[in-house]
Amino acid sequence: MVSIPVHEHAATHDVTNQPPPLAPYDASEDTALLEGLRREGAGWAEEDIRRLGLRSGSAEAQEWGEQANTHEPVLRTHDRYGHRVDEVEFHPSWHHLMRVAVTEGLAGAPWADARPGAHVARTAGGLVWGHTDAGHGCPTSMTYAAIPALRKEPELAKVYEPLLTGRAYEPELRVPTEKRGLLAGMGMTEKQGGSDVRTNTTAATPTAEPGVYTLRGHKWFTSAPMCDLFLVLAQAPGGLSCFLVPRVLPDGSRNTFRVQRLKDKLGNRSNASCEPEFDGTVAWLVGPEGQGVKTIIEMVNCTRLDCVMMSATLMRKTLVEAGHHVRHRSAFGARLLDQPLMRNVLADLALESEAATTLTLRLAGAADRAVRGDAGEQAFRRIATAVGKYWVTKRGPAFTAEALECLGGNGYVEESGMPRHYREAPLLSIWEGSGNVNALDVLRALRRQIGAADALFGELALAQGADARLDAAVTRLKAQLTQASEAGARRLVELMALALQASLLVRHAPPAVADAFCATRLGGDWGHAFGTLPDTADLDGILRRALTSGP
The missing domain is CATH 2.40.110.20 (Butyryl-CoA Dehydrogenase, subunit A; domain 2)
Incomplete structure (x- = not known):
């Protein structure tokens, strides 16, 4: 019988180049x-x-x-x-x-x-x-x-x-x-x-x-x-x-x-x-x-806000998971986080996550002021919640798939938790009305809700002149509204959502975030997948803000 030294046998079980458990961590560190x-x-x-x-x-x-x-x-x-x-x-x-x-x-x-x-x-x-x-x-x-x-x-x-x-x-x-x-x-x-x-x-x-x-x-x-x-x-x-x-x-x-x-x-x-x-x-x-539909519609408005919130939560959670992994994992001689293309992917995900979170809280603010009798916020809430429900929940599945991919094969294993998030993401675009239902609801609000369009453009006007790409998008949006149709409802609502998110980031986020978002989502300097930010994007600035424990 061949005798195998104990130290040689045990060496095959050494675990290296794997991240430590994420927990405990601070989910509010955002x-x-x-x-x-x-x-x-x-x-x-x-x-x-x-x-x-x-x-x-x-x-x-x-x-x-x-x-x-x-x-x-x-x-x-x-x-x-x-x-x-x-x-x-x-x-x-x-x-x-x-x-x-x-x-x-x-x-x-x-x-x-x-x-x-x-x-x-x-x-x-x-x-x-x-x-x-x-x-x-x-x-x-x-x-x-x-x-x-x-x-x-x-x-x-x-x-x-x-x-x-x-x-x-x-x-x-x-x-x-x-x-x-x-x-x-x-x-x-x-x-x-x-x-x-x-x-x-x-x-x-x-x-x-x-x-x-x-x-x-x-x-x-x-x-x-x-x-x-x-x-x-x-x-x-x-x-x-x-x-x-x-x-x-x-x-x-x-x-x-x-x-x-x-x-x-x-x-x-x-x-x-x-x-x-x-x-x-x-x-x-x-x-x-x-009056059943009229009675229950206020319930639907509230749960639609929560669909936006839950999608934003999944984005942030999976971004945190991906960021933790690439901070501790190395490949081809360097940490994943230090590799330019991975930084591009993470920064692009970070833009999407911040835009979703910022819009979620703006919608929550509108809801809070609406229930306290603010008519302008009531009108804004009516249209913007449907817009946010359509767009943010639509972005969720693609986002979680990309975040999962940052972990590679490890992300495809149930133990990582990422498959659970990935399976969850599509629910939120279906619950309380699928994409078509919400897009058509936006058209309904524009046609029937007094002040809805004015409230939306009033919000966008708060960022007027701050970014030429945003101004051009608002001009396009006004033109599209004059010929809005059911067949083109998704295209219209997508532009509404991107303009709204961009206006919030231009007003409230650092230039690194706002400029990259406007350049890609509105300016067309973007590919068809996450990780295609232009060379001009300030990846370091975006990542320092998003991965607050810092690279």
């Missing part, structure tokens, strides 16, 4: 985010955002995100005795993530906070806490968005709003008014129509009690079935209407909410999405009969 937080009126929340950023980047919280996605939700339709329960069981890590999110005010809390900037602070909190897991952002987003719709029925709002704005996470299904905090979901789409909700067939039948109905029908894509309450669209005698459906009725009995199956989704594995059936399901009317 200059663009902190500057936007202060600029949009929520500087008072900076200490909390920094604290949450440290917790988000901790090894414990990062492990929660991994475990919640590895151990997926399980549907339990019946208990051991055969009673229908329709419950979804989650891994403990899911509950840890949810408890922090709700306690930190990332669900309905801003609606009960009178401080200017409360909605901005929540959005910034989502931008940092979202570094853990994207899936649990769904129920917190819907809970946040349910409140303005519920206010269409003041008597219901009086009962449920204090609980939806609470900071207590109690996941057990109980009588809603016996809990300290509630979560809300929504059920709008059906299999025959999808986004065309006016084709819904779920029927709402009035009972003898005013405002109370029974529902019969199905929903095709209802996320977070473990929520306490749902806002649901159904056909009442007066037309499509909005209803409040509690999982547990006031007498303690289970409302009929039969979860037929959980969706097997591309991404978003930690969260449960389902197909529920209603059969004699008790529901309360929210808003007038026949």
Whole structure:
């Protein structure tokens, strides 16, 4: 037998040229985010955002995100005795993530906070806490968005709003008014129509009690079935209407909410999405009969903002991962971060990430001022949120793919976490209306919303004269508006989004960032992939700002 020396055998297992674990790190170490937080009126929340950023980047919280996605939700339709329960069981890590999110005010809390900037602070909190897991952002987003719709029925709002704005996470299904905090979901789409909700067939039948109905029908894509309450669209005698459906009725009995199956989704594995059936399901009317879309549209506006925020979060998270890897990995005799082409790729990604984060916080600022009665911000919010939802979520998948590629083969392995982010990214351009739906919604706002176009161009005018490429883009945009058509809606909205992002960067970002963005996104000095910034771009300046731990 040949004897192999121990030291020679062990040497094959030496690990070199691999980056150390990223965690712990500070998810709030993002200059663009902190500057936007202060600029949009929520500087008072900076200490909390920094604290949450440290917790988000901790090894414990990062492990929660991994475990919640590895151990997926399980549907339990019946208990051991055969009673229908329709419950979804989650891994403990899911509950840890949810408890922090709700306690930190990332669900309905801003609606009960009178401080200017409360909605901005929540959005910034989502931008940092979202570094853990994207899936649990769904129920917190819907809970946040349910409140303005519920206010269409003041008597219901009086009962449920204090609980939806609470900071207590109690996941057990109980009588809603016996809990300290509630979560809300929504059920709008059906299999025959999808986004065309006016084709819904779920029927709402009035009972003898005013405002109370029974529902019969199905929903095709209802996320977070473990929520306490749902806002649901159904056909009442007066037309499509909005209803409040509690999982547990006031007498303690289970409302009929039969979860037929959980969706097997591309991404978003930690969260449960389902197909529920209603059969004699008790529901309360929210808003007038026949005004269901009008009632629930405010909920949609809020969740669309969160789609932008979640896409920006994924961009920042994957940029941080890529930056960490290339700082510690060497190839062909040099650190990846020191190699010119890799620096070009990272800088290009950094531009996209900062533009997304800056726009997200501007939209959050508009939302905050809109709910406080600013008519100009209401008009801006209406059009700019749809523009941002279309563009930022569209950029997400390409961005995460490029960030993954920075890790090479390591990024293609599940253990890196990058495949999870990559699978998640497409959801955000589909949730609350795919690209076509949002592009057409922008046209609708331009044609029907008084002051929408003026609000958009008023915002762009704040940067007038600062960059010739931006000025030329605004001129092109005005010309395109005169001949806007459905077939050209995407082209129009893309130019709107780029001009809006450029105007914000020109006003608020350093010259290195603003000049490179305008040169590439508006000036045409750019290829078709990330990493094609021109030689004139200040890569060092861009990277120093984006990778704040510094090369």
